Amino acid sequence: MAEFFQNSVFFGSLVSLAFYGVGVLLKQKLKLAIFNPLLVAILLTMAFLLVFDIDYETYHAGAKYLSFLLTPATVALAIPLYEQFQKLKENAAAVAVGIITGVVTSMVSVLILCRLFGLGHVEYVTLLPKSITTAIGMGVSEELGGYVAITVAVIIVTGIIGNIIAQGVCRIFRITHPVAKGIGIGSASHAIGTTKAMELGEVEGAMSGLSIALSGILTVLLAGVFAKFM
Amino acid sequence: MHYLKQFGIILAVSFIGEILNFLIDLPIPASIYGIILLFFALEFRMVKLEWVKDAGKFLIAIMPVMFIPAAVGLLNAWDVLRPALVAYVSIMVITTVVVMAASGCATQAVIRRKEKKGGKTNG
Numbered sequence: 572m573a574e575f576f577q578n579s580v581f582f583g584s585l586v587s588l589a590f591y592g593v594g595v596l597l598k599q600k601l602k603l604a605i606f607n608p609l610l611v612a613i614l615l616t617m618a619f620l621l622v623f624d625i626d627y628e629t630y631h632a633g634a635k636y637l638s639f640l641l642t643p644a645t646v647a648l649a650i651p652l653y654e655q656f657q658k659l660k661e662n663a664a665a666v667a668v669g670i671i672t673g674v675v676t677s678m679v680s681v682l683i684l685c686r687l688f689g690l691g692h693v694e695y696v697t698l699l700p701k702s703i704t705t706a707i708g709m710g711v712s713e714e715l716g717g718y719v720a721i722t723v724a725v726i727i728v729t730g731i732i733g734n735i736i737a738q739g740v741c742r743i744f745r746i747t748h749p750v751a752k753g754i755g756i757g758s759a760s761h762a763i764g765t766t767k768a769m770e771l772g773e774v775e776g777a778m779s780g781l782s783i784a785l786s787g788i789l790t791v792l793l794a795g796v797f798a799k800f801m
Numbered sequence: 802m803h804y805l806k807q808f809g810i811i812l813a814v815s816f817i818g819e820i821l822n823f824l825i826d827l828p829i830p831a832s833i834y835g836i837i838l839l840f841f842a843l844e845f846r847m848v849k850l851e852w853v854k855d856a857g858k859f860l861i862a863i864m865p866v867m868f869i870p871a872a873v874g875l876l877n878a879w880d881v882l883r884p885a886l887v888a889y890v891s892i893m894v895i896t897t898v899v900v901m902a903a904s905g906c907a908t909q910a911v912i913r914r915k916e917k918k919g920g921k922t923n924g
Contacts, residue, residue: 627873
């Protein structure tokens with residue numbers, strides 16, 4: 572039976588989609604931020620694999636086809652960006668300030684917290700690229716000698732946290748301008764946060780998508796400098 | 802055909818991104834080169850918006866689902882995270898809130914200042 576699941580092309584993707592569907596339903600019925608469809612899908616899929624004693628590899632043999640679309644989907648973020656280019660031009664200075672602030676704040680806060688928690692240099696450089704998109708963050712962590720597997724885990728969890736708290740943070744800190752919301756969400760939680768920004772609106776989504784590219788590239792340039800601070 | 806052509810163009814841009822990622826020795830993935838390329842292709846009218854819009858919007862709409870497999874992979878990351886779990890979890894939560902707030906507030910502050918200035922020159 573396990574062999575059948577391993578060879579099944581659709582099992583992993585179907586399970587993921589079905590639980591995402593459950594997440595969407597729960598959110599519609601209960602209207603609570605904690606029932607984030609992505610979070611529900613992840614937790615239910617994990618529970619499913621544990622209960623039925625299915626290896627991650629078995630699940631992933633089919634589910635990897637969902638991730639296959641990630642690069643084209645990220646490329647497609649250029650479309651809302653193009654449609655909102657006027658908004659970007661009008662706010663170019665604000666966007667630049669916001670993204671630089673986001674990247675520097677991310678690395679400074681990681682530096683301070685690593686010192687507070689008494690972590691070493693390797694843990695520090697592992698966490699430095701935590702706010703940027705996975706593929707760039709992995710490269711940065713590898714180059715600086717971090718634990719790449721931990722970097723990937725931390726980046727994904729950061730994205731999920733960002734996705735869940737985005738609306739709450741914007742409300743508490745009175746971030747109401749759609750451009751500011753998008754830049755904040757994208758700078759803090761890359762593509763996974765951007766999926767939430769897309770739900771909030773076209774401008775939010777476009778600006779969040781822009782932040783993925785810009786904050787990622789800026790982090791590549793600055794991480795080497797920050798790595799020397801601890 | 803409609804969707805096939807649109808998806809084909811997006812795949813072609815992704816592929817060029819892969820080539821750039823291979824040629825340029827920087828940890829910048831194909832997708833980031835792809836965003837930049839497709840954006841300029843649209844801006845300089847080499848690609849018309851209608852050629853990519855429907856397939857692109859569909860891909861963006863289903864994007865959350867694409868993160869599920871990697872996130873479920875955290876099951877295997879448990880052992881590496883456990884030794885410093887409290888530190889990692891605290892750092893992840895705190896920095897995410899701080900970065901989102903700082904970046905969003907900074908962006909908004911600059912926008913508001915410009916609006917004020919604009920208001921003065923107009924009035």
